[in-house]
Amino acid sequence: MTSIANKVDQFKQTFRExxxxxxxxxxxxxxxxxxxxxxxxxxARVFRxxxxxxxxxxxxxxxxxxxxxxxxxxxxxEVRNGRLQIDSELIxxxxxxxxxxxxxxxxxxxxxAADGSVCAEILAKVLQMTGMAESRPAGPxxxxxxxxxxxxDACNWRIRFTPGPELLLNGTNPLLxxxxxxxMGDLRITASMVAIxxxxxxxxxxxxxxxxxxxxxxxxxxxxxxxxxFVEDSCELVIEPAxxxxxxxxxxxxxxxxxxLEDKRxxxxxxxxxxxxxxxxxxxxxxxxLDQFVDLVGELVTVQARLSEIAARHDDPEVxxxxxxxxxxxxxxxxxxxxxxxxxxxATFEKFRRLVHDLARxxxxxxxxxxxxxxxxxxxxxxxxxSDPLMHLIRNSMDHGIEPADVRIAGGKRATASIxxxxxxxxxxVLIAVSDxxxxxxxxxxxxxxxxxxxxxADEQLTESSIFALILQPGFSTARxxxxxxxxxxxxxxxxxxxESLRGSIDVASKPGSGTSVTLRLPLTLAIIDGLLVSVGEAxxxxxxxxxxxxxxxxxxxxxKANGKQVANVRGEIVPYICLRQxxxxxxxxxxIEQVMVVETEEGRYGFVVDQVLGDYQTVIKNLGRLYRHxxxxxxxxxxxxxxxxxxLDPQRLVQDALRAEAQGGRGHPVSAxxxxxxxxxxxxxxx
Numbered sequence: 001m002t003s004i005a006n007k008v009d010q011f012k013q014t015f016r017e018x019x020x021x022x023x024x025x026x027x028x029x030x031x032x033x034x035x036x037x038x039x040x041x042x043x044a045r046v047f048r049x050x051x052x053x054x055x056x057x058x059x060x061x062x063x064x065x066x067x068x069x070x071x072x073x074x075x076x077x078e079v080r081n082g083r084l085q086i087d088s089e090l091i092x093x094x095x096x097x098x099x100x101x102x103x104x105x106x107x108x109x110x111x112x113a114a115d116g117s118v119c120a121e122i123l124a125k126v127l128q129m130t131g132m133a134e135s136r137p138a139g140p141x142x143x144x145x146x147x148x149x150x151x152x153d154a155c156n157w158r159i160r161f162t163p164g165p166e167l168l169l170n171g172t173n174p175l176l177x178x179x180x181x182x183x184m185g186d187l188r189i190t191a192s193m194v195a196i197x198x199x200x201x202x203x204x205x206x207x208x209x210x211x212x213x214x215x216x217x218x219x220x221x222x223x224x225x226x227x228x229x230f231v232e233d234s235c236e237l238v239i240e241p242a243x244x245x246x247x248x249x250x251x252x253x254x255x256x257x258x259x260x261l262e263d264k265r266x267x268x269x270x271x272x273x274x275x276x277x278x279x280x281x282x283x284x285x286x287x288x289x290l291d292q293f294v295d296l297v298g299e300l301v302t303v304q305a306r307l308s309e310i311a312a313r314h315d316d317p318e319v320x321x322x323x324x325x326x327x328x329x330x331x332x333x334x335x336x337x338x339x340x341x342x343x344x345x346x347a348t349f350e351k352f353r354r355l356v357h358d359l360a361r362x363x364x365x366x367x368x369x370x371x372x373x374x375x376x377x378x379x380x381x382x383x384x385x386x387s388d389p390l391m392h393l394i395r396n397s398m399d400h401g402i403e404p405a406d407v408r409i410a411g412g413k414r415a416t417a418s419i420x421x422x423x424x425x426x427x428x429x430v431l432i433a434v435s436d437x438x439x440x441x442x443x444x445x446x447x448x449x450x451x452x453x454x455x456x457x458a459d460e461q462l463t464e465s466s467i468f469a470l471i472l473q474p475g476f477s478t479a480r481x482x483x484x485x486x487x488x489x490x491x492x493x494x495x496x497x498x499x500e501s502l503r504g505s506i507d508v509a510s511k512p513g514s515g516t517s518v519t520l521r522l523p524l525t526l527a528i529i530d531g532l533l534v535s536v537g538e539a540x541x542x543x544x545x546x547x548x549x550x551x552x553x554x555x556x557x558x559x560x561k562a563n564g565k566q567v568a569n570v571r572g573e574i575v576p577y578i579c580l581r582q583x584x585x586x587x588x589x590x591x592x593i594e595q596v597m598v599v600e601t602e603e604g605r606y607g608f609v610v611d612q613v614l615g616d617y618q619t620v621i622k623n624l625g626r627l628y629r630h631x632x633x634x635x636x637x638x639x640x641x642x643x644x645x646x647x648x649l650d651p652q653r654l655v656q657d658a659l660r661a662e663a664q665g666g667r668g669h670p671v672s673a674x675x676x677x678x679x680x681x682x683x684x685x686x687x688x
Contacts, residue, residue: 014284015060019105022049023098024347030094031353035368037086046094047076048226053101056230058176065104068119071126072097078130090129092361095354097122154185154216156242157224162210164234172231174207180227185217214242287380290341297337298620302639304330305617309642341381342524345423345432346374348383352394356419359398366405366416367398373423378430378524382502386432386522389495393434393518394419396492401438401516411513413437429504429546430524435517441510443467468508472496503635505652507602521602521652533617533646534597534610536580537588540646542619542638543608547599547651551613554594568596568607577607578658599651606655619648633657 026049033042050073058066072094078084100119159181163174181187189211196208215224224239225232304326311323349371360367397419405415420435443464450456450470474493495518499506504522523529531542552570554577562568567576577596581588596607621636633653637645 012060015056015062016105017284019053019056020102021347022052023102023105024350025049026053027095027098027354028350030091030098031357033086034088034091034357040080043076043079043086047073047080050076051226052229055180055227062104065101068097068104068123069101071123071130075126075130084129089125093122093125093129095357097126154218157215157217157221158238158240158242159213159215159224160210160236160238161213161228162236163207163231164236165206167231167234168205168207172234174209174211177227177231178211178213181213181215181224184219184224184227185215187216188214290380294337294341297334300330301334301620305640306642309640338379341379342377343380343383344375344377345383345386345430348386348390349374349421349423351387352390352421355391355394356398359395363398363402364404365398365402367402368416368418370418370420371422372420376423376425376430378522382430382522382524385498385502386520389498389520390421390432390434392492392495394421397434397436397438397516401436401440403439425524426521430522431519432522433517433519435515437515440512440514440516441468441471441508442512443510446470465508468510471508472506503650505602529619529621529648531617531619531648532597533614533640534595534608535612535614536584536610537586539584539586540614540640540644541580541610542617542646542648543597543599543651544635544648545616547601549598549600549605552596552598552607554596554609556592570598570605570607573605575605575607577609578654579609581609581611583654583658601652601655603655603659606651608649608651608654619646621648 026046029042029045029049033039033046036042050069054066054069054073057063057069075084075090075094079086079090084090096118100115100122103115161174161177163172167174178187178189190213192210192212193208195210196202202208217224221239225237228235228237307323308327311320353369353371356367356369359365402417402419403411403413408417409415418437420433422435423430423432425431446467447456447462447470450467450473451458455470455473456462472492472495496506499520499522502522504520507519507521508516509519510516530545532545532548534541534543550570552568554568558568566579567574569575575596575598580586581590591611594609594611595613596609597613598605598607617638619638622638624634624637633650635648635650637647640646
């Protein structure tokens, strides 16, 4: 009994996870329907989602959720049949109901409790909209609803339902399915029990009963199949037109018995072929187990690098062969583990439709949200930490950027404002942008506020991008009045901190009167990257391979020709470079010929001068810890095969830091003495 109870709890948790996904899709469909109220596909999508929640909720013991959802389903059935019109009241009412369903979903676990008065108020309004008496009991179970009225258009359907062996273990009650069919019309049922084995061989957790039914209903085949939507993959189901009137029960029983005996002879002991049910096409794995798996793969990559180094030191063909084979397998395992973690960003994007809808209503603005690139994939860990930054950006656009309708019309714009949420791949990064067509950022107002706050001096020359970067400073706000949404100086600095914790960067672009665009540049994954291992003296560094374009030589003669300027001639193109020896204050003899790694950054092509390029390196990223959390130009560290620590550099941040130092008139090394000592200690340290 304990085993059965544990399995039921397990399947309830699975239902919760799947129901949350259905709710996300349902919310998105409702908000789209609010903008396209005549779209029958959207109505069908909403109805189907509500039907799924009702049916699966009843199956897994969420009776209150099922009863509550039943009335919403009825309302949208009326919409499907043209007896009820979509309006803002119905959309808002259904969205409010979804909030209560989310609470009911967790209630069985003791995590929350739905507000009974709110639920009753919602149900009363739904009953009123559908024309039902308000005195009707609030929560009849879906299976207790009276049979539907039928007319002369009713057709006869023959239904054969044979549950799979795992159906009861999944927490499904077949009788609830039959009761739901009975609501659709006149139903004749015949149960076959010929497959029940002798009691000594009987498995109490398996369903041996099958049913043959004839249903007279005006509903179509798809509507009948919807009843079995949750169990269709774990049963044998046949729905076909009945060529004769309702069959007598005896005839059905005889036909069913003959068919069962034939199946029993042809299927080796009465077992039917359930390949479709037993061979699932996908598995649901807890995120914590996936994280553990990726961590283990990361450790394996480190050990494999150590083995490769040992094989290189020992001239043993057998060891070399084993090392190369393990390297091949490790690389394939690494690629597969990264693919498993990659998830489309669609679910994260879609949930902001509700945020825009609610804020537009509260602010009295008409705003439409456009989503692009929702199928773009990136690491699940990155996606999980994106919600807060994106929420702050959208709230800022709604409050600061979007003007009231009358102001927009006076400025020659559409009354309906637009916010665009987009994602696209860019090398080893994903670019996520939040754009609006609002009033834009007043650069002079930002500069004046920054001078007032003491962030910059009055005579300091700032580029437009530098001015926009000031809004990312903690506590910075141009709002003079504090509201529920803004004015407290929090928001953009939270975005900055969140993005930097993901090893990303932020770019703000704006044009007065035309709108603002904030772009987040984020890495595809936080666990493992492909890199190029380089050395400077006794220090080792890793440059991301995706950003690296080429490698050229730098001789003493080249340095002399540049007349003291740190630039290199790359096939006629002048490319500025940063000498890592100087940057990190590494004291070692400079070789006669150095290497310049040319990389692509947002500021253009830049070079990094190193002593040697040691080759490709699969890099397991390790966090540097809290002591170095402010060192922005280092993404992390990795442990090499010989135990030496190599720093993983962020080329974009290095270039920005060097440009900032140059703009401020700095000379010498852009890194402070204390910082350079720390970095040198890290890069020269070993695992021991």
